[in-house]
Amino acid sequence: MRWCAGAAPGQVWHPGSVSEDLRVRPAEADESAPLAELYGRSRAAARMPPGVHTAEEDRAWFAARLRDGEHELWVAERDGPLLGYAMATRTWLDHLFVDPQAQGRGVGGVLLDTVKGVRPGGFCLWVFEVNAPAREFYRRRGLVELERTDGSGNEEHAPDVRMAWPGLDPMAFYRGLIDEVDDSLGELLSRRVALTRAVQAVKPSTDRDHAREREIAERLAGIAPELGADRLLRIVQTLITESLEVAGEDGSR
Numbered sequence: 001m002r003w004c005a006g007a008a009p010g011q012v013w014h015p016g017s018v019s020e021d022l023r024v025r026p027a028e029a030d031e032s033a034p035l036a037e038l039y040g041r042s043r044a045a046a047r048m049p050p051g052v053h054t055a056e057e058d059r060a061w062f063a064a065r066l067r068d069g070e071h072e073l074w075v076a077e078r079d080g081p082l083l084g085y086a087m088a089t090r091t092w093l094d095h096l097f098v099d100p101q102a103q104g105r106g107v108g109g110v111l112l113d114t115v116k117g118v119r120p121g122g123f124c125l126w127v128f129e130v131n132a133p134a135r136e137f138y139r140r141r142g143l144v145e146l147e148r149t150d151g152s153g154n155e156e157h158a159p160d161v162r163m164a165w166p167g168l169d170p171m172a173f174y175r176g177l178i179d180e181v182d183d184s185l186g187e188l189l190s191r192r193v194a195l196t197r198a199v200q201a202v203k204p205s206t207d208r209d210h211a212r213e214r215e216i217a218e219r220l221a222g223i224a225p226e227l228g229a230d231r232l233l234r235i236v237q238t239l240i241t242e243s244l245e246v247a248g249e250d251g252s253r
């Protein structure tokens with residue numbers, strides 16, 4: 001299913017108690033320059049690693065996001081220059097930035113509420129680990145930390161944290177994420193079974209190698225320390241037992 005850009009009518013945030021004259025509206029297609037400028041200024045003042053792109057690249061990047069049909073952008077203003085903006089895909093909040101001069105006046109909260117309003121099924125976002133104020137901002141507004149990375153997957157190579165707002169039906173949201181991970185796990189299991197089967201053909205003995213299984217569990221504990229080597233050993237042993245059974249069944253055909 002392809003998601004269509006452009007906020008639907010009625011998605012504009014209606015001023016409440018935060019600030020009577022603050023207005024949130026969908027960004028216009030020709031606003032790449034003010035958006036890029038606001039992004040550069042807000043990011044430089046935030047607790048984030050320095051950006052890796054030039055101002056010109058940022059402008060081109062925003063121009064592309066405004067037209068690609070996959071991103072939706074909202075801007076906050078109060079009779080003047082932009083005070084903040086949010087940019088989201090169907091499932092990710094990619095950016096939420098507030099002008100450093102306008103911080104502490106509810107602009108970020110209003111933008112986040114706008115995104116929650118149009119993404120009732122929930123969404124995820126990445127925030128740099130060092131950005132404690134942003135993590136606290138999201139935590140106080142109902143977002144939860146799901147996973148951490150060492151930063152090798154982002155442009156800045158800085159550790160980051162995946163956070164999620166689980167939406168109005170959190171059970172469905174989390175089950176959706178579990179299904180995504182299980183799809184990857186299923187593919188990995190299938191590849192691994194094939195390797196257990198392949199190595200049996202070149203082994204001098206069919207005996208289980210307990211030292212090797214412990215070594216595998218210890219290596220996995222470096223990747224998933226929350227599980228610990230002992231628990232991982234039980235998982236590895238089960239996986240190998242089942243894989244050897246499959247290999248044996250194949251061999252007897």
Ligand SMILES: O=C(O)C(=O)C[C@]1(C(=O)O)C=C[C@@H](O)C=C1
Nearest residue numbers: 196199207208209210212213240
């Ligand atoms: O490395 C081996 O000796 C294998 O047979 C492979 C494998 C595995 O699937 O990783 C399976 C059984 C052994 O006990 C240890 C490891």
